[in-house]
Amino acid sequence: MDTSSRWTRFQTFYQNYKSLGMALDISRMNFSADFFEKHQSSIQQALTSMNQLEKGAIANPDENRMVGHYWLRNADLAPTAEIAKVIRDTVEKIIEFSSSIHHGHIKSQRGKNFSQVLLIGIGGSALGPQFVANALGGSDDLMSFYFFDNTDPDGMNRVLSRIGSRLDETLTLVISKSGGTKETRNGMLIAKAAYARAELNFARHAIAITGEGSELDNLAKEEDWLSRFPMWDWVGGRTSEISAVGLLPAALQGIDIEGMLQGAHDMDEATRNVNLLQNPAALIALMWVHMGEVGTTKDLVFLPYKDRLELVSRYLQQLIMESIGKEKNLKGDIVHEGIVVYGNKGSTDQHAYVQQLREGPADFAVTFIEVLKDEPGTSLIVEEDVTSGDYLHSFFMGTRNALYDNARESMTITIDEVSPKTVGALIALFERAVGLYSFMKGINAYHQPGVEAGKKAATEMIAIQRKALAHLRNNPSRSFSVEELARELDSEKSLEELFKILNHLAVNQRVYVEPASTVFGSTYKIKN
Ligand code: PA5
Numbered sequence: 001m002d003t004s005s006r007w008t009r010f011q012t013f014y015q016n017y018k019s020l021g022m023a024l025d026i027s028r029m030n031f032s033a034d035f036f037e038k039h040q041s042s043i044q045q046a047l048t049s050m051n052q053l054e055k056g057a058i059a060n061p062d063e064n065r066m067v068g069h070y071w072l073r074n075a076d077l078a079p080t081a082e083i084a085k086v087i088r089d090t091v092e093k094i095i096e097f098s099s100s101i102h103h104g105h106i107k108s109q110r111g112k113n114f115s116q117v118l119l120i121g122i123g124g125s126a127l128g129p130q131f132v133a134n135a136l137g138g139s140d141d142l143m144s145f146y147f148f149d150n151t152d153p154d155g156m157n158r159v160l161s162r163i164g165s166r167l168d169e170t171l172t173l174v175i176s177k178s179g180g181t182k183e184t185r186n187g188m189l190i191a192k193a194a195y196a197r198a199e200l201n202f203a204r205h206a207i208a209i210t211g212e213g214s215e216l217d218n219l220a221k222e223e224d225w226l227s228r229f230p231m232w233d234w235v236g237g238r239t240s241e242i243s244a245v246g247l248l249p250a251a252l253q254g255i256d257i258e259g260m261l262q263g264a265h266d267m268d269e270a271t272r273n274v275n276l277l278q279n280p281a282a283l284i285a286l287m288w289v290h291m292g293e294v295g296t297t298k299d300l301v302f303l304p305y306k307d308r309l310e311l312v313s314r315y316l317q318q319l320i321m322e323s324i325g326k327e328k329n330l331k332g333d334i335v336h337e338g339i340v341v342y343g344n345k346g347s348t349d350q351h352a353y354v355q356q357l358r359e360g361p362a363d364f365a366v367t368f369i370e371v372l373k374d375e376p377g378t379s380l381i382v383e384e385d386v387t388s389g390d391y392l393h394s395f396f397m398g399t400r401n402a403l404y405d406n407a408r409e410s411m412t413i414t415i416d417e418v419s420p421k422t423v424g425a426l427i428a429l430f431e432r433a434v435g436l437y438s439f440m441k442g443i444n445a446y447h448q449p450g451v452e453a454g455k456k457a458a459t460e461m462i463a464i465q466r467k468a469l470a471h472l473r474n475n476p477s478r479s480f481s482v483e484e485l486a487r488e489l490d491s492e493k494s495l496e497e498l499f500k501i502l503n504h505l506a507v508n509q510r511v512y513v514e515p516a517s518t519v520f521g522s523t524y525k526i527k528n
Contacts, residue, residue: 370413
C-alpha cells in the first residue's frame with residue numbers, strides 16, 4: 001500500500017474516543033473491504049444479546065447465573081433494587097474500611113498501624129489485583145503489597161521472608177469467590193502458621209472476600225476475622241476486578257477507586273454503541289473474528305510500551321483464554337474455540353521474541369498499547385532533543401512499522417496516560433470485547449469446565465497419595481516397588497502417577513527410597 005492510501009486508511013480506521021482518553025487503530029489489520037458488511041448482522045445480534053445480559057438475562061446457562069459485572073460500575077442497571085443496594089453499600093464499605101486502616105482507626109493486634117497487605121488468591125481472584133497494583137502503584141502507595149497466588153510453599157516462604165518482622169503490621173486478604181479453592185486455602189493456612197510463629201492471632205489481621213455461606217465465609221465468621229466483603233454469584237472470577245476483589249486491595253494501596261469505576265463506567269457506555277466504528281469493543285471483537293478467518297488460527301500478542309502495563313498480558317491472557325477457550329458451543333457442538341494470548345512489554349520484547357514475530361510464521365496479530373504520557377514532570381534529555389521516553393515511543397513505532405512492512409498485522413490502543421480511569425476503561429473494554437466475541441461465536445464465556453477438570457484430576461492424585469502413604473504406614477517393615485504398591489492398592493491404572501508421587505515424597509524426605517540399578521526398580525518405605 002502506498003503512503004497516501006495508508007494515510008487514508010489510517011484516518012478511516014483510527015478512532016479517537018476523546019472522553020475515554022483512548023484511541024483504537026485497526027488500520028493495520030488486513031480485513032477485506034466487505035468484512036464489516038459481512039459481519040454486520042452477527043455483531044448487531046451480539047450487541048443485542050449483551051443488552052439482554054446487562055438486563056439480567058441468564059447468560060451463563062450451565063451455572064444458571066446472571067452475568068452482572070457491568071452493574072458494578074452502574075448500580076442503576078442492576079435488575080433488582082436489592083442488588084443495586086448491595087453494590088453501592090459495598091463500595092461505601094470499601095472506602096470507609098480503607099480509610100479506617102489508613103488513619104489507624106483499625107489497628108493490628110499489637111496496636112500498630114497496618115502498613116503491609118498480603119493478598120492470597122488465584123486466577124480471577126489475584127490477576128486483576130496484581131495488574132492494577134503494578135499499573136497504578138508507586139512511591140506514594142499507602143500500603144505495600146505482597147501476593148500468594150499459588151500453592152508453592154517455597155514461593156510463599158520467599159514472600160513471607162520479604163515481609164519479615166512486619167507481619168505484625170500486615171493485613172491479609174483472602175480472596176476466593178467459591179471459598180473452596182485449594183491453592184488459596186493452602187496459602188491461608190501457611191499465612192496463619194506464620195502469624196502463629198510470630199505469636200499473632202491471624203483473625204485479628206485477616207479479611208475474607210468471598211461468596212456468602214462459602215467455606216471461607218463460614219471460617220471467617222467462626223474465627224471472627226477483622227472483616228468480610230462479599231462476592232456474588234452474578235460476578236465471575238475473571239470479571240471481578242471492579243468488585244471488592246479488585247477495589248478493596250486498590251483502595252488499601254491508595255489508588256483512586258472512584259476513578260477506576262468511572263473509567264469502566266464510561267467505557268461501558270461507549271461500548272454499547274451500535275455504530276461499530278464508535279464502539280472500540282465491537283471493533284476488537286470483530287478483529288478477533290477476522291484473525292480466525294485467515295486460514296490459520298492467529299495468536300494475540302499484547303505489547304504495551306510501558307513498564308506499568310507489563311502485567312496486562314497476563315491479566316488479559318486469563319480473561320480471554322479462560323472465557324473463549326471452549327470445547328463446545330452453546331448448542332453442544334464441538335468447536336475447540338480459542339485464541340492464544342501472550343505478551344509482556346516493549347521495547348523489552350524487541351530483544352526476545354519480536355525477531356520471530358517479524359520473520360517467523362505470520363500466525364499472530366499484535367495489540368500494541370501506546371501510552372502518550374512518559375512520566376510526571378519533565379524528562380532527562382539523553383541525546384540532543386531526545387528523552388528516554390522518546391526512544392520508547394520510537395521503538396513502538398519502529399516495531400509496528402517493521403511488522404507491517406513484513407505483512408504482519410497489528411492494532412494499536414493509544415491511551416493518554418496510565419491512570420485509574422484508563423485502567424478501569426481498559427478492563428471494561430476487554431470484558432466487553434470478550435462478551436461480544438463469545439456471542440458472535442455462540443459460546444459461553446462465563447464458565448470454565450476445563451479448569452474444573454484439572455481441579456478434579458488433582459484431587460484424585462491427592463487421594464492416591466493418601467492411600468499410598470496409609471499403606472506404607474500400615475506396612476512399616478516393607479519396602480515396595482512402584483508396581484507392588486500399585487497392585488496392593490488396586491491402582492494399576494495410575495502406575496505413572498504413583499511413581500511420581502513416591503519420588504516427590506522421597507525427595508521431600510517423607511519416604512525412604514532404596515535405589516536400584518534402574519530408576520523403575522527403586523523401592524520405597526515409610527519414614528518413621
Ligand atoms: O475466572 C475464574 O472464574 C477463575 O479463574 C477463578 O477466579 C479461580 O479459579 C479462583 O476461584 P475462586 O475465586 O473461587 O477461588
